[in-house]
Amino acid sequence: MLTPQERRLGVAGGAIALAAVLAFMILALLALLAFPSAPAGGTIVTAYMWRILQFTLLQAALSTALSVLLAVPVALALARRPNFALRTWILRLMVLPMGLPVLVVALGLIAVWGRQGVANSLLMILGMDRPISIYGLGGILLAHVFFNFPLACRLAVAALDRLPGEYWKLAGSLGMGPVSVFRFLEWPAIARVLPGISSLVFMLCATSFTIVLVLGGGPAATTLEVAIYQSLRFDFDPPRAIALSLLQVAVTASVLGLLGLIGSADPTGSSSSAPSRRYDGTSLAARLWDALVVLLSVIFLLLPLAAIVVEGLQADLGRLLTSNAFVKAATSSAIIAVSSAVLALSVSTLLIRGRLAAIDSRRPGTVAVAYWRLLGASSLLVLLVPPVVLGTGWFLLLRPLGDVARFAPILIIAINALMALPFVMRVLEPTWEAHYARTTRLVASLGLRGFWKFWYVDRPILVKPAALALSFAMALSLGDLGAIALFGSNDLVTLPWLLYSRLSSYRTADADGLALILGMICLALTIAGTLHQTDRSRRAAD
């Protein structure tokens, strides 16, 4: 139990964060609405729009189902082997796809699965005629799984690692078989985080843009996001863009609501910070199975990344790294990534504390639960408002204040932080809930408060998920191109922008090199974000 004052502070902090997030989005929409313009787009609900909507939801649902279904066995295998030497590296690898610009990953996937890709070349040696075609729904699903299966897996492993060591000891002494372990220990832990993971993945896929166009094979495969982009960037029709954005928010939110994916299960359980020693899975069959699923998933992840590395190594990396343009872009990217990650972490902290404070009583009232849900849902739905809409809206708002280029860095940081919010929440909240449930009473009885409570009680437990959340958020911001596209001016160039600009003037080799460098920076960030973890698992192994 919190003291009444702590509860009030928590609820108020959550409310402030919520207000800031909503205000940022609503102000942008209002600015666009107020813009005098002659709508040119015609009606919203046409037969074509209806088809787009259906396709958007269909591919998002399939992508989510596949990503999650594949993530579960891999997560189980990785969680079963806390002392597996490459475990930390595999988990780091799983953050990587998010930090790369979508087009880079798409080209990497094409190098493996495309018409002239490795897979088809191998099959052609075996006498088959280009059996794999990734253009169409299949390619979209493949790419979405590539991006989201590792994300889902990473979050599921974290959930399993949070199970306390006593559980495994008990399971071991009871001689529970794999089925019982799954049923009584693993599944409940995964099931608790599954709605959160699925809704996140669903939204990422529903708002997919470049992947859908590049791998979709034609306009039959189009998402609403494409239509929004078109109405704002090409037609400059703000009312239509807003109508489509609201449609996207409403439809996606109702689908998620219907599926019961918004708002996670009740916080329960206790916490342990390091992966615990496991006593199960010692049979040969279990070892082989785990080795197989982990190996397959690593191959699936590594092949396209390897293609990016191979192409990148052919570039003149020395010249690229020492060029002024690169140094400038890398500096901007680093500052934006760090700032937006810190901002996302701060806002998430306020939201999570608000949520915990709201339901901090034996029987939280309807209003409290509604507030709890609102905080959770709004932190998720931010993904549905396209960055191009936010950017354009804020451009209009800031325009009267002078040169908008001055505000560009702050806006990009804010938009990137907003995009990272759902990820940070997913990483941070489950641990925080569990930690909170375990320690509140103890803390209250010890009378620990403020900084000392944070230092002795919260910090040791929360530092690991916070570092992971930061590395997620930084990777996301590093790979983002959308937010900068509108403001891009000569003074502000980020790495993905630089990469695109090389690509748009025939300099493919430079772009390949930059993709490799960007991947390396992302990997370095991920390693920094998980250093703590290595220490701990080493200690656990000793």
Added chain:
Amino acid sequence: MYKLYLFLPFVFGFAIAHVAAAQEKALTIYTYESFTAEWGPGPKVKEEFEKTCDCTVNFVSVADGVALLSRLKLEGEATDADLALGLDTNIAAEAKATGLFEEHRVDITAVDVPGGYRDDMFVPYDYGHFALVYDTEVLSAPPSSMKELVEGDPAQKIVIQDPRTSTPGLGFLLWVKSVYGDQAPDAWRKLRQRILTVTPGWSEAYGLLTKGEVPMVLSYTTSPAYHMVAEGTERYQAASFAEGHYIQIELVGLLKTSDSKELARQFLQFVTTPAFQNVIPTTNWMMPAAAMSEPLPEAFSRLVKPQKTFLMDPQQVADNRHAWIDEWLAAMSGQ
């Protein structure tokens, strides 16, 4: 007045300082990003023009020509731009309709573009014909006409850009419309079998060509010049189409809210002179829109020279773009 903005970053935000540069005349030109890139025409154009005037040229760049127009619409009459460089004939009518531009009133007799495009509002500064660029190591006999492209072997794939998000994509749509007229939807339904995928922009499509995923993509007749001049390879060539090629003419226009119109007009005139035109071919990889004082690089003489040029009236494009895109969507995504 010219202000240089420095971003002084610290972890949670940016402090802003501005340093006023020397008090001299300044010209603000909005353009697209690849124009101002270090290898683009921007730096040389700035240098050349500043030699002729006691002034400073400032470029503000956005992603592409369409983003340029959107940016101007967003800013309206409060824009800082004196000139907008990088519009093209397909969006010229929409640009005119904003009422933000005024007549250039400069002598453009030096301008010479295929199809003879002339306009009181915009000055052409370069042009290129759309063409399918192919990989000679894969394709030995590229289609020699639009008809052959449309009716050719569906197993031989091409990649085009989406007319909803890309100017070359829109250009190709207009090209097909120019060749086939009312029969365009039928042509698209046939061509659809050959289209591997439709990318959001030029870069993605061209990347698929250079990565060897597809042997032919929509680009410009001038694309092979880059590979010949900068990379010394003749591997990528443009296919010449018997019916003719659709042209993209890039334009620069004067904003009526400009506070240094005299200087801006001086620049518009400069655009039609060899000092500007000499820079274009090997930096923007487009054809010069007026005479150069030096010969074109040898590689340009080996490029496809379209026998016939298609160019639709900008107003016709503005009036029909939505309907034609809807027609394209129906043909490309229908059963």
